[in-house]
Amino acid sequence: MDTIVSHQALRALMERVFAREGFTAEDAGKIADVLMQADLFGIESHGAQRMMYYHRNIAMGSVDVHAKPEILRETPVSALMDAHFAMGQLSGVQAMELAIEKAGRTGVGIVCVRNSSHYGIAGYYPLMAARQGLCAFSMTNTGPIMVPTFGREMMLGTNPLAFCMPADPYPFWFDASTTVVTLGKVEVYAKRGKTMPDGWTIDAQGEITDDAQAMNRSILAGELGGILPLGGAGETHSGHKGYGLAIMVEALTGVLAQGLLSPEMQGAHGDHTCHFFLAFDPALFGDPADIRARMSRYLTMLRESEKMPGARRIYTPGEKAFEAQARRLAQGIPVEENTLRELREIAAELGVEAI
């Protein structure tokens, strides 16, 4: 059973919690904004549902509420940041703001971050840039969860790649893990006692399995087996492309920032992740209003193209998210029973007002 909570009430609770955890009011607001964006976009796995995870990381000391991210190297087009184990949302927002500022001056900015932590939805950051008329990428490594093509040991994270570009009525917003599915989906099937579609995961013996509960357990325990790359097992449906994309993300995050690599992290979400942000100004290449109109026109062409029989709509990336946001701003956010219970536990433990 879901409970409908207004976005104002949910955000206020998040801000109270993070303030009591020790963050300044400003920082608590920044973290809450990233989580709220996920809940508004209908990506529940990365919103309020993650509060307990963050709460525990802070309690364990794996996240440092007083960390001051530090710029180790800088040029007019780039920076390397050591986040010193800050909340990923704070290092992420600071790094993307820096990339945006550089793109404003030189046309392009690339910022790499190491020793950060789980930064929420990868797509939050390029959206910051798109609101200022820029195109942008964001990537992160995560704890190990994906097996290589022909492998059965978790050596790569969900390693998402997000890209955003201005368009109307809303930006082109793409945010996808390079696994066939995220751990969140396996967890949902496990909680509901359902079997998964074939082709999502392999077990310790390397066999395709639909047993969500067994896989959820074995992934969290770090055993052999894991989630398959986008494209699935082997090379028949190009699983090697999802695998290659995941290595590319690892190269641009963990390797380039000289931080931990996915297989060096503890746990499926990873603790000390690395991020990559790149923003550039489309005005480098033409009239930004014209480029924006071309992008909007192409997205419209896609949506209006010939549908599969029985398909109601063709979506373009981000459309479902922006429609969910409009609905949820007006009607409130459905919060799942377990999540609501966890939020109340955290509030009680910290002595702040619950919802």
Place this chain on the structure above:
Amino acid sequence: MDTIVSHQALRALMERVFAREGFTAEDAGKIADVLMQADLFGIESHGAQRMMYYHRNIAMGSVDVHAKPEILRETPVSALMDAHFAMGQLSGVQAMELAIEKAGRTGVGIVCVRNSSHYGIAGYYPLMAARQGLCAFSMTNTGPIMVPTFGREMMLGTNPLAFCMPADPYPFWFDASTTVVTLGKVEVYAKRGKTMPDGWTIDAQGEITDDAQAMNRSILAGELGGILPLGGAGETHSGHKGYGLAIMVEALTGVLAQGLLSPEMQGAHGDHTCHFFLAFDPALFGDPADIRARMSRYLTMLRESEKMPGARRIYTPGEKAFEAQARRLAQGIPVEENTLRELREIAAELGVEAI
């Protein structure tokens, strides 16, 4: 039946042909080098096999052998090029050289190209950058071949994304279309009269089909149906991610360069394509030797990780290509019967020495 031809003989034939087509000796050498790289890497679909396609495009005037690519806009970090319908390999090499030069001065270079043509393997260009110690991307749109998720009209190209980063004993080299397979694979199955694995293509009615001959015909005829995005049909195995990646490539090529979009092009390969090149210096973020060593170490970890039962090896992207290159440089290149016949036809028609 394949005929083994030495790489020197095959390259010399390509250079003779392109010189007779009207290119300068230097340009003929540049084009041949891109095609030879594909044949050396074992990517036959993009090597000598494509000579007849280029020969026809030149004959039809869709490629202009005398075109002088023009820089329309330029900043220290970027350029927009109008290729004026040059051979894609020439505009591609010129654009990537410019991106490399900018990366040498400022740390990063982005070059967008419009009104180009089929540029061969996307991965050739970032490899140029990696040889100089840089990381680089290359992307291109192509003629329409991919259907959107829930669609059945070809609205996107194979839209490959290539990325390369220095490593030892060879660079990390990733080059993948965002479709589940390329048209080349469908053609191979059609030529051999074999049925395809399920999940590669849908027919005009939107049904999954394994009929390679029918699909090859309908794709070339531009009918409804087409190749599915990486991840397959619908959203169960995340076909929407392959679809989203393909739009991202289209956004960075056709939209940003303000040229033709995939669905505006004639034919499956496309005639007047757009490209995107981005090179940056890893030294922006740390000691490049250290970053290179980290990358090499990670690739080794992947290759040495636990294999699926029965799997002989775990590959990392580019490994098969570099191993094929070593073999083919030493032992010659297997040229398929039809390709050899076509090469001889072209040589006869142009009055140059055949092989």
